[in-house]
Amino acid sequence: xxxxxxxxxxxxxxxxxxxxxxxxxxxxxxxxxxxxxxxxxxxxxxxxxxxxxxxxxxxxxxxxxxxxxxxxxxxxxxxxxxxxxxxxxxxxxxxx
Numbered sequence: 001x002x003x004x005x006x007x008x009x010x011x012x013x014x015x016x017x018x019x020x021x022x023x024x025x026x027x028x029x030x031x032x033x034x035x036x037x038x039x040x041x042x043x044x045x046x047x048x049x050x051x052x053x054x055x056x057x058x059x060x061x062x063x064x065x066x067x068x069x070x071x072x073x074x075x076x077x078x079x080x081x082x083x084x085x086x087x088x089x090x091x092x093x094x095x096x
Contacts, residue, residue: 025050064089 022028023045027036034042036049044050051059067075067089079087 023047023050024052026053026056027051060092064092 022032022042025042025047027034027049028042029035031040032042033040034047034049037047067078067087070078075087075089079085
């Protein structure tokens with residue numbers, strides 16, 4: 001089961017704060033919307049883009065590993081097509 005963020009938002013001036021449960025997602029905005037998608041309300045764990053910070057870090061490490069294991073020519077093709085000729089995975093590898 002995924003970790004949940006517990007937020008409280010006011011329902012009205014007469015009522016107490018109402019607890020709302022949202023998934024631990026890096027894209028969850030302060031207004032319980034989505035910073036990644038153009039939607040005003042979080043879809044919860046059913047969202048295909050729901051991603052925790054740990055999942056994002058793992059994905060980033062896998063991305064670096066895969067690109068760095070490719071041959072130099074293949075890396076140059078990818079860099080030219082998607083990164084204006086730059087290879088950001090090389091500088092990321094040195095930082096980590």
